[in-house]
Amino acid sequence: MKGKATSFDIAHYAGVSQSTVSRALRNSPLVNEETRRRVHEIAKKLNYKVDKNASNLRTQQSSTLALLLFEDPTEDESQINPFFLSMLGSITRACAKEGYDLLVSFQSTSSDWHADYEDSHRADGLILLGYGDYIDYQSKLQTLLDNHTKFVCWGATVDNRPDLTVSCDNYGGGVLAAKHLIDMVRTDCAFIGDASDHSPEFFARFKGFRDTLKAKGIEVSDRKMANAISTEDSGYHATRSLIANNVKFNALFAASDLIAIGAIKALQEAGVRVPHDVHVVGFDNIAAAGYVSPSLTTVQQNTTLAGQMLVDNLLTLIRGEAVTSTLLPPKLIIRQSSR
Template structure:
């Protein structure tokens, strides 16, 4: 007797992965219409039927959350921003209190990294920490939303991606610390770090910093305060700090966009 066709048979005929077959048969928007139609046509030819019992089993909760870290250039081999490491204990405790396990891994940028955890039922939801260049990252967020993946991210609020975001008031933080330094008598400021849409959190910090200086009359309205660009690494911060020293720039207060930049700047000074 001929054995029943499986999703692996369809995948072989279609020249795609088994997970792609699974998504196509669920009408996932992550699979193009052309590929979905091709897979469904092959499924009909093979008289393939979805195993409802297996499907229901796969849809059971795993009682696990996936914490996915973005790889950051660091001075050691961890590739993890120390700020996110400091959050790990609190996240682990919160998941344990809710009766969940926590799976910690790195974000992978293969085509299906964003869907693999839920599709294979390794996790019921995803926590994203870090993102690199936000303009490039938006495509991944869009895919997560279209897949209807359960996820939360740490970062800046972005109206084009209305999903659940946990973060801090970066604008007010930048403004508060600048006002504090002004009260101490500092008048020559420079901001070190990204200040554009590629780094929205850093941009908000810069805007708070800039507005505080405008309010104090140090920067003219509609102008930008002194700014040295730097990516969020110790090495980049060190290079900026060294350049500031060598340039002889008159500066008595430096605001850094991130902790890694600050460590590098302090090392150079």
């Protein structure tokens, strides 16, 4: 036997037609039980596997989803945002559970992601994962919509299509962080992240935080805010600039754990004690949050559930059914950095 066995080979050995083999292997009720058993047996002996390309071509679907990861570029390309990695894990498992394969692809935020995975029938739908909105992000999403490409987004919203987004309740997370600091009587708060709508997720976290303090009559002044993207380095430098500007605060809310970790490092280097002098709260609950010293209080996003919802919603869309906007509840994890 040269090359791989085909359904014709099985047909030959079983003494039936290829059509019958195809039906038997898919357990069609049309075939006789005895025939079905014989075909399965021979298939197993020949180590036969259905050719996915032929099958997909005929049925016009691929049983495959594509995960497109958009990342802020970092100096060290091999380091991936741990939060996304965690999502990747849960998405992979969710796909497996639903019997779908997963194609993974990193997209440089600058590059022209043609997102041709679905057009080329490599995948039935796309999962878009990444912070914020990049150059042309919305217009590219619009192209996807125009092409009737099925996709769901994590975090970032799609104009007029809230149903395509699965996201953590970032605003609610910001509220949790603020309430916790109010409980701890630490209301002279700084914020590090991106308080513009350039990065919608970070902005929502900030708004929830700010609004909650405001309700208590406390303002977060512009002086106490610094921009950062979600890397340790960026958080470190943003915090240093606050310190250099002689900004005073007794609590700090970071838009992500990586930022918070960088912030703690900058604070400690400046001789500021955490949590004694400054309470720090992060966002995401990445693994490292439990390892840093002091361990980091943070707002947890349930990545397991998130991955499951992304896959579920996408599959629903692919089936042509409607989905509703999905907002996942955040949860405060209190650790040493704020007590």
